[in-house]
Amino acid sequence: MSAEQTFVIVGAGLAGAKIAEELRARDYAGRIVLFGREEHLPYERPPLSKEYFAGSRMLPDFTVHNGDWYRDHRVDLRLGTEVAAIDRAARTVSLPDGSPVHYDKLALATGSSPRALPLPGVDADGVHVLRTVDDADSLLTAVRRDDGTTARLAIVGAGWIGLEIAASARGHSAHVTVVESGPVPLAGSLGPEMGAVFADLHRAHGVDLRLGASVREITAPDGRATGLALGDGSTVPADAVLVAVGAAPDVALAQRAGLEVDGGVLVDASLRTSDPDIVAVGDIAAAVNPALGERVRVEHWANALNQPAVAAATMLGVDAAYDRLPYFFTDQYDLGMEYVGFAPRDARVVTRGDVAARQFLAFWLDDGNRVRAGMNVNIWDAGDDIRALISSGSAVDPNRLADPTVPLGDVAR
Template sequence: MAGEKTFVIVGAGLAGAKMAEELRARDFPGHVVLIGTEEHLPYERPPLSKEYFAGTKRLLDFTVQRGDWYRDHRVDLRLGTTVTAIDPAAHTVALPDGSTVHYDKLALATGSRSRRLPLSGADSSGVHVLRTVSEADDLLAAIRRDDGTAARLAIIGAGWIGLEIAAGARGHGAEVAVIESAATPLSGSLGPRIGTVFADLHRAHGVDMRLGASVREIAVDGGRATGVILADGSTLPADAVLVAVGAAPNIELAEDAGLAVDGGVLVDSSLATSDPDIVAVGDIAAAEHPTLGGRVRVEHWANALNQPAVAAATMLGIDASYDRLPYFFTDQYDLGMEYVGLAPPDSRVVTRGDVDKREFLAFWLDDDNKVLAGMNVNIWDAGDDIRALISSASPVDPARLADANVPLSDVAT
């Protein structure tokens, strides 16, 4: 209809799909254009290293919406299409064929890409990263064997993706080695004390944990990776190598368009960028957080799921603020964990429960004994209490916090 506004969403992952959902849920009557690089319908990414890799979920199980939803809700879904530029002055985005799409409002949900390593052999066949379902399929094909022999997988990096894939690969019968330069896994997220819990978990399940080790190069024979050569000259033979050393936010479009960026696209608590007609959500959004009192950018599923409600309101001129605490979760073997909040990894850690049995809570405290973050491991009724402690910003008594007989509601000083 003439005169209708057009809202364009760049990035067709979970965040982009949720943007389209929220706009229609709020009765936006105009055109919605959703543009994504992958050929697949928008899907969630956490299962790629969890249930999908383990073989307990299919892609359809974590696809955000079926294809007919986009048709029925008048969403112009353009898959296999990469936006090449944004012109804020003209209010257009450019496509590879030279055409442009006009927008009245624009949402950036461009996500992240896997970081690569500047190593000899890193571009060889048999070296994998994990960000897309196609990459997950390739890695699964590399470690599955029909002849009863065990494939050998070397994983560079003991972060969340690396450890989840290690657990999944062990479930498929693969021999797994994890190489990490830090002395413990997850040291940048959880610190060394809790990182040791995960090191012990993987060793108990037969993973060769090479901690405090660095990789010199990827061993290659005939153009294919055959293992990992460590800095000390030793070689870990492998049929496949996974590089799992983190992700880089896709902020180049925003930067080239002149938006304010600093390691992410800078947005206020309403998720508006430095251009009032452009919002940003998900991995790329470095947002002012009203509760945490600073700028936060985290690459967690929860942001992609929940930020679009606020960003859609902002696009429609409705006051909204994103104040949810950062949240992520993991499943490895028989360990399930949820983490909420945000804390420096060198913060003081207080635990309650049985750490050895991996049934415990952990809390990260600042110098004033305020709870910055909390984690529940195989305990599933503490999430609301942990959030309340963080949101209250009240000092706690560490001794009472560690005492499982004291309700979490009674630990404040």
């Protein structure tokens, strides 16, 4: 491929940095321009609500590459720069000042943004979201006390970010209240049975978990948040409020460019969009996954880490397909969990092990008794067997699946 070509990457997070890395690893000799909205070097995001917030890892520990790497690999890294538009006919991206940058191939890795909550008081001082390291620093300043007092944190939403921050904030001795409109945490991700496991976990560690509750407003009589007013008339006093009600894919740039978008940027298994010169990866990519036989969009760190190899190959004209099973993990208090697969909403849950002791496996079965997803909780030698069960597509006997005396490798036989 010509050394005079220019490949542009929009989005300088983990996925964007990894695309640049993969292009150079595949001996692409042309120009690479990487645009990022933040002023920080590209970094991984999961630690923000886990180890970084807990204080066990610092930003350099999860920064993808140091600044010298971009110079040494001839990557034109432009931080603090947001791409305003894409002109597909001219094959240019436009910067806020209107200046164009030509591309021969373009990768979109624009990620996602915290969902807005249309509530009175949401714009008050002391109301936080969590997406960037600056967001994490601001929330940490509000939660971590060195003067012997106890900070009060109110969290709206019991999803992954809300619960991970709750666990880390308890580690800083903060009083934490989590308000969730659903009957259990994580119902949309794990269903009611497994959501109840996380409800019990947080209550056992002193979190005031309010389920089936609505927030009427964030109270801020003097322009600074003082807590929450709930729909039942009760109040939650707080020094800081975290709004953690999910994330929305940043697809506006793709939409304005006329790419096909439906809940995410539509891409095929090679991560190619409706424009053959543009690929999309990470949170925004609604990709056809050959391993699942369906199109999925998942906001998982593993996609940002692994999809770039396929995207880079596609940009270089090499046949490739992204067929990894979706994967994510969480660490909360003494619970470590990994989840792999993609379960339908009506899936049946089968468990093996001691759920009460939070040391078990969980499997999501479709109506044909095929394992569609699996989760290992504080058990660390079952991942390969879980993947094999999902990939086999074979029906299993639910009773044998639940029986810990039957090796997982024998369940589908």
